[in-house]
Amino acid sequence: MHGLAFDISHSLAGGLVLVSFMMLYQDRLTSLLNVFALHAIMLSLAVGWQALIQDAPHLYVTALIALLFKAIIIPVALRRIVYKLGIHRDIETVVGIGPTMLAGMGLVALSLALMLRVTADADALAREDLAFALSVVLLGLLFMVTRRNAVSQVIGFMSLENGLILAAAGAKGMPLVVEISVAFSVLIAFIVIGIVLFRIRERFDSVDVSQLDVSRGEQR
Numbered sequence: 001m002h003g004l005a006f007d008i009s010h011s012l013a014g015g016l017v018l019v020s021f022m023m024l025y026q027d028r029l030t031s032l033l034n035v036f037a038l039h040a041i042m043l044s045l046a047v048g049w050q051a052l053i054q055d056a057p058h059l060y061v062t063a064l065i066a067l068l069f070k071a072i073i074i075p076v077a078l079r080r081i082v083y084k085l086g087i088h089r090d091i092e093t094v095v096g097i098g099p100t101m102l103a104g105m106g107l108v109a110l111s112l113a114l115m116l117r118v119t120a121d122a123d124a125l126a127r128e129d130l131a132f133a134l135s136v137v138l139l140g141l142l143f144m145v146t147r148r149n150a151v152s153q154v155i156g157f158m159s160l161e162n163g164l165i166l167a168a169a170g171a172k173g174m175p176l177v178v179e180i181s182v183a184f185s186v187l188i189a190f191i192v193i194g195i196v197l198f199r200i201r202e203r204f205d206s207v208d209v210s211q212l213d214v215s216r217g218e219q220r
């Protein structure tokens with residue numbers, strides 16, 4: 001049973017990293033929103049499995065919150081924002097998809113090498129989850145810095161937070177109140193970001209963040 005638990009946990013966490021790479025590959029906002037919903041579903045499955053093997057019922061609540069908010073409510077709300085702003089088109093990137101994917105593979109290799117080394121005395125299951133969680137966080141950061149569209153950067157931020165939830169689920173003993181607080185903090189941040197997006201669109205007639213540099217007299 002221990003070997004099966006390890007294999008399933010490893011597969012789900014690895015699947016989350018794979019979906020992060022799928023996000024890096026997307027060049028249209030609508031398809032990116034679909035992949036982000038899949039990212040949240042993979043996170044829910046990974047956390048739900050941790051709840052089962054750790055016998056931690058509160059993690060089922062975390063999995064349900066991730067599924068409800070990140071796989072359904074936030075993608076639907078972002079889709080409505082995208083269509084209302086009229087920006088359902090290609091995503092402008094800072095560098096090409098190829099170099100971005102190569103950089104992503106380098107970050108995953110760095111995460112595995114670093115976390116497996118510094119957690120040598122920890123449980124094997126926790127070590128793997130932390131290594132994959134750090135990979136998801138770094139891929140989320142990479143996504144944010146390689147996209148110019150503000151909506152896609154919001155999605156990168158949300159995927160980054162998914163990595164933090166995966167790490168918290170793998171580390172035993174996190175109280176439920178902390179997880180609920182984090183979930184509501186993300187929801188409030190999403191609402192604020194939505195308001196900011198409308199303000200940027202109203203001010204610059206675009207959600208390309210490079211326009212902010214132009215308004216400050218800076219050119220990229």
